[in-house]
Amino acid sequence: MRRWSIPLLWLLAALGCGWIVLTAPVAADLALFASRADPVTELLLEQLRSGPTTRLILLGLAGDVEPERAAVSQRLAERLRVNREFARVANGADALPEAELQALFAHRYRLSPTVAPERFTVEGLRTGLQQRLAELQSPLAVFQKRWLAGDPTGELLTLFKQWQGGLREPAKRRGVWFSPDGERALLLVETQASGYDLAAQRAAVTAIRAAFAAASTGTGVRLEMSGPGVLATLAADTIRGQAEWLSTLALAAVVLLLLLVYRSARTVWMGALPMLSSLLAGAAAVDLIFGKMYLITLAFSMTLLGETLDYPTYLFSHRRAADTVADTVRQLWPTLRLCVATTMLGCLAMLDADFPGLSQLGVFTVAGIAAAVATTRWLLPALLPPDWMPPRPTAIGPWADRVLQPRPRLALALGGCGLLALLILIGKAPALWENDLAALSPVPHELLRLDQELRTALGAPEVGHLIAITAPDAETALRHGETIAAYLDERQREGALAGYDGAMRYLPSAQMQQQRQAWLPDAATLTANLNAALAGLPFKPGLFAPFLDAIAAARTAPPLRPEDVRGTLLGTRVNALLFPGEHGWTALLPLSGVRDAQALAAGLPQGEASRAYYLDLRAETNRLVAGFREATLARIGWGAVLIVAVVWLGLRAWRQVIAALLPVGLALVFTVAALLALGERLSLFHLVSLLLVLGVGVDYGLFFSRPGADPDLRRRTLHALLVCCGSALIVFGMLSTSALPALRAIGLTVSLGVAASFLAALIAARPLLTRMS
Amino acid sequence: MKCWAGLLLYWPLACMAADDALSQVMRALAAVPAVEASFREEKTLAMLDTPLVASGVLYYRAPDFLRKRTLYPHPEDYEADGHWLTVETPDAGRRQFNLNGYPQLRPFVEAIRATQAGDQAALERYYQLELWGTPADWSLRLTPRDTDAQRYVAAIVLRGRNGRIDSMETLEPDGDRSLMTITSR
Numbered sequence: 001m002r003r004w005s006i007p008l009l010w011l012l013a014a015l016g017c018g019w020i021v022l023t024a025p026v027a028a029d030l031a032l033f034a035s036r037a038d039p040v041t042e043l044l045l046e047q048l049r050s051g052p053t054t055r056l057i058l059l060g061l062a063g064d065v066e067p068e069r070a071a072v073s074q075r076l077a078e079r080l081r082v083n084r085e086f087a088r089v090a091n092g093a094d095a096l097p098e099a100e101l102q103a104l105f106a107h108r109y110r111l112s113p114t115v116a117p118e119r120f121t122v123e124g125l126r127t128g129l130q131q132r133l134a135e136l137q138s139p140l141a142v143f144q145k146r147w148l149a150g151d152p153t154g155e156l157l158t159l160f161k162q163w164q165g166g167l168r169e170p171a172k173r174r175g176v177w178f179s180p181d182g183e184r185a186l187l188l189v190e191t192q193a194s195g196y197d198l199a200a201q202r203a204a205v206t207a208i209r210a211a212f213a214a215a216s217t218g219t220g221v222r223l224e225m226s227g228p229g230v231l232a233t234l235a236a237d238t239i240r241g242q243a244e245w246l247s248t249l250a251l252a253a254v255v256l257l258l259l260l261v262y263r264s265a266r267t268v269w270m271g272a273l274p275m276l277s278s279l280l281a282g283a284a285a286v287d288l289i290f291g292k293m294y295l296i297t298l299a300f301s302m303t304l305l306g307e308t309l310d311y312p313t314y315l316f317s318h319r320r321a322a323d324t325v326a327d328t329v330r331q332l333w334p335t336l337r338l339c340v341a342t343t344m345l346g347c348l349a350m351l352d353a354d355f356p357g358l359s360q361l362g363v364f365t366v367a368g369i370a371a372a373v374a375t376t377r378w379l380l381p382a383l384l385p386p387d388w389m390p391p392r393p394t395a396i397g398p399w400a401d402r403v404l405q406p407r408p409r410l411a412l413a414l415g416g417c418g419l420l421a422l423l424i425l426i427g428k429a430p431a432l433w434e435n436d437l438a439a440l441s442p443v444p445h446e447l448l449r450l451d452q453e454l455r456t457a458l459g460a461p462e463v464g465h466l467i468a469i470t471a472p473d474a475e476t477a478l479r480h481g482e483t484i485a486a487y488l489d490e491r492q493r494e495g496a497l498a499g500y501d502g503a504m505r506y507l508p509s510a511q512m513q514q515q516r517q518a519w520l521p522d523a524a525t526l527t528a529n530l531n532a533a534l535a536g537l538p539f540k541p542g543l544f545a546p547f548l549d550a551i552a553a554a555r556t557a558p559p560l561r562p563e564d565v566r567g568t569l570l571g572t573r574v575n576a577l578l579f580p581g582e583h584g585w586t587a588l589l590p591l592s593g594v595r596d597a598q599a600l601a602a603g604l605p606q607g608e609a610s611r612a613y614y615l616d617l618r619a620e621t622n623r624l625v626a627g628f629r630e631a632t633l634a635r636i637g638w639g640a641v642l643i644v645a646v647v648w649l650g651l652r653a654w655r656q657v658i659a660a661l662l663p664v665g666l667a668l669v670f671t672v673a674a675l676l677a678l679g680e681r682l683s684l685f686h687l688v689s690l691l692l693v694l695g696v697g698v699d700y701g702l703f704f705s706r707p708g709a710d711p712d713l714r715r716r717t718l719h720a721l722l723v724c725c726g727s728a729l730i731v732f733g734m735l736s737t738s739a740l741p742a743l744r745a746i747g748l749t750v751s752l753g754v755a756a757s758f759l760a761a762l763i764a765a766r767p768l769l770t771r772m773s
Numbered sequence: 774m775k776c777w778a779g780l781l782l783y784w785p786l787a788c789m790a791a792d793d794a795l796s797q798v799m800r801a802l803a804a805v806p807a808v809e810a811s812f813r814e815e816k817t818l819a820m821l822d823t824p825l826v827a828s829g830v831l832y833y834r835a836p837d838f839l840r841k842r843t844l845y846p847h848p849e850d851y852e853a854d855g856h857w858l859t860v861e862t863p864d865a866g867r868r869q870f871n872l873n874g875y876p877q878l879r880p881f882v883e884a885i886r887a888t889q890a891g892d893q894a895a896l897e898r899y900y901q902l903e904l905w906g907t908p909a910d911w912s913l914r915l916t917p918r919d920t921d922a923q924r925y926v927a928a929i930v931l932r933g934r935n936g937r938i939d940s941m942e943t944l945e946p947d948g949d950r951s952l953m954t955i956t957s958r
Contacts, residue, residue: 136825137849145820
């Protein structure tokens with residue numbers, strides 16, 4: 001009964017963890033980089049998470065002939081427009097529907113920026129009437145003349161121009177948008193859901209694919225898709241696909257290695273148990289504490305496998321016929337305990353409430369390592385027969401002794417090289433880091449290129465420069481927006497930027513609308529002015545009665561508010577640029593063609609109750625990443641101090657501490673130097689991988705410098721470490737062949753680091769011990 | 774009875790004759806390499822007491838260049854060259870449109886350009902064609918096929934002699950119409 005209590009307990013814990021892991025979401029969220037309590041950062045994250053630019057999906061239709069591409073574009077747009085998940089579906093053919101036209105026409109005197117007192121004087125009206133007469137002459141008059149009687153001053157025309165602004169329109173062919181070379185028909189889709197709501201984006205992508213399949217039957221047209229949401233789902237899919245494929249391959253290779261070395265199938269599944277426990281426990285702990293897991297934590301969890309696989313290997317290789325399994329574990333325990341304590345304490349330093357992303361890495365490691373070592377220490381002895389031995393654990397001949405021969409000169413040379421490399425690294429430190437998020441993106445490069453191509457062709461707003469206004473209510477935000485619009489108009493005339501957009505272009509503040517209403521003359525004045533203006537013009541008498549009625553009605557109409565336009569195209573456009581958040585309202589003014597961001601930001605007018613922020617998204621995200629990295633580095637520094645302290649506590653002798661830790665220091669220097677020599681720029685993924693190298697390297701150092709070890713034990717240690725290093729090289733070597741930047745970074749760093757740690761520990765640990773003793 | 778039988782017998786022939794006349798007219802028009810003419814346009818609109826009159830110059834060069842330059846009362850310049858339409862007015866300046874992007878404009882351009890080019894296929898794409906008279910004195914009635922275009926144009930009637938167009942009358946569904954008379958220079 002007692003024999004089975006530990007496995008039973010383990011099984012229950014594993015099931016519990018598994019359930020937690022399965023129910024919690026994974027987030028590809030940038031929030032992990034952010035430190036809390038910084039207003040600009042918060043705005044930025046809100047933008048990156050749910051801003052209008054993240055909700056855009058760009059579609060390209062390529063292949064077949066131009067008429068087919070145009071026809072598919074039309075049919076696809078028709079199908080997508082009925083789907084409520086999409087706030088906007090534009091393909092160039094979207095002339096405003098009749099109902100929307102009528103709505104714009106009805107509100108023209110409150111919405112049109114050209115409404116002014118001089119518009120309704122005798123001279124103003126006469127100028128307007130003459131312009132209308134000239135328009136009637138033109139061949140295009142057939143499209144416009146129906147508005148004439150109600151709108152002699154031409155306000156609807158102004159509104160059309162407003163409406164078409166904001167987005168630089170692509171060239172059209174056959175009535176729909178095309179890329180300049182005509183090779184692709186282009187569509188722009190805006191989802192209701194945020195670009196980082198992966199489930200909703202996946203649903204949107206599926207809906208688009210289905211609509212395209214129906215719209216393109218019988219043609220050879222291909223669909224190309226891009227946009228933040230699409231890239232995020234594709235990234236998740238590609239990562240999953242690649243990671244699954246590579247890890248299956250790596251797993252098979254490791255199984256083969258274990259089978260070859262130990263000639264026992266039992267080692268395979270015994271070896272897998274600590275690994276499995278650590279994954280489940282780590283993920284469950286993160287999910288319990290944070291409610292979700294960041295993608296980077298998931299990536300890191302793979303690197304953790306490298307360390308957890310080592311623990312059972314130590315056990316297998318150190319088995320001797322004379323001892324029971326439990327004895328072997330007990331003999332290993334002091335060193336193993338120290339290995340675990342160093343890794344865990346090193347990661348404790350990462351727990352920081354201000355950086356949820358860092359904390360997750362820390363929690364995952366602490367929980368995962370604890371679970372792995374507990375499994376090795378207590379579950380494996382309970383499952384194995386007391387006298388179990390892998391059939392050929394010590395097929396090591398005298399060559400092992402030759403390998404283990406102390407080589408002080410080589411060690412000295414190694415130390416010298418390490419010092420030199422360190423100096424070179426310090427010398428060129430600023431050039432080492434990769435802060436560009438795009439380079440961190442797990443999305444394959446050709447997809448990013450497609451995204452850029454579609455974006456350029458569509459003139460879609462880039463995730464670039466924008467002004468964000470925070471205000472207690474929508475009205476204040478709109479008024480502040482109008483002040484800034486006046487400022488931007490001036491800067492635009494000076495050439496500081498090419499253009500801007502904003503909710504106030506489409507829906508002015510109530511204050512502005514009331515101002516315009518106050519400018520409208522009363523019925524008697526207007527009638528008199530109109531009659532005077534009409535003198536000598538051929539318009540039929542009484543033609544402009546609708547105009548007189550419209551002005552009379554507009555004078556007393558209540559101002560139009562954001563809630564009044566909900567559900568219309570106008571509302572959609574306004575909602576994308578003006579929306580309520582946790583702390584009041586946010587208005588966005590995307591800018592295009594910015595020449596001098598600093599000057600623009602410096603002169604930005606501020607409000608009494610509202611604040612305006614200039615956001616350069618790329619620079620800000622890069623700043624965030626750099627900040628995150630700085631924090632990580634500082635934490636690693638503290639972790640290193642903790643590691644030294646705990647190793648000293650465990651060994652109580654400085655020379656042993658140095659023998660255990662100096663090799664890993666050398667290994668880290670060599671790894672970084674090798675990465676740079678290979679042309680890599682260090683990203684966050686490299687950095688978290690270096691953390692693992694640190695953990696594994698300390699283990700190697702500790703084992704190679706184990707005090708009081710006899711030659712036989714050292715041989716077995718060498719065997720264990722060779723297996724550990726070999727399996728890590730197999731797994732991470734495979735990852736480093738991946739085309740995904742993240743997987744490649746992890747694979748390359750860990751395989752280089754593990755190899756360097758092994759060699760450094762092998763060469764330097766013994767000489768350091770013997771020299772000093 | 775005999776009369777009916779005769780009609781039945783001759784009817785297909787009559788159609789063939791009309792078809793024949795249409796293709797004859799088209800061939801005659803297609804043979805013209807270039808035209809330079811003055812025009813006078815009179816628009817009768819329900820909104821106005823008196824018709825609007827404009828005049829100017831028309832240029833055509835086979836197969837697809839057409840320029841309508843209004844000189845009086847307001848200078849205005851429309852130039853259709855291939856897929857491109859350039860509009861120039863003193864107020865708005867010079868603007869270029871790709872005709873492919875504005876399908877509602879295309880029938881207006883083709884009504885006169887494709888007719889002068891004798892491009893029956895292009896005309897048939899946008900209009901139903903009906904020809905009366907003889908190649909020496911013909912009338913061609915264009916009825917828009919597209920329901921959207923029908924909202925703006927009921928029919929366009931062109932009159933001419935052999936390879937020359939004498940007038941173009943545009944009839945709008947609301948009763949407004951415009952008559953352009955063309956005099957070769």
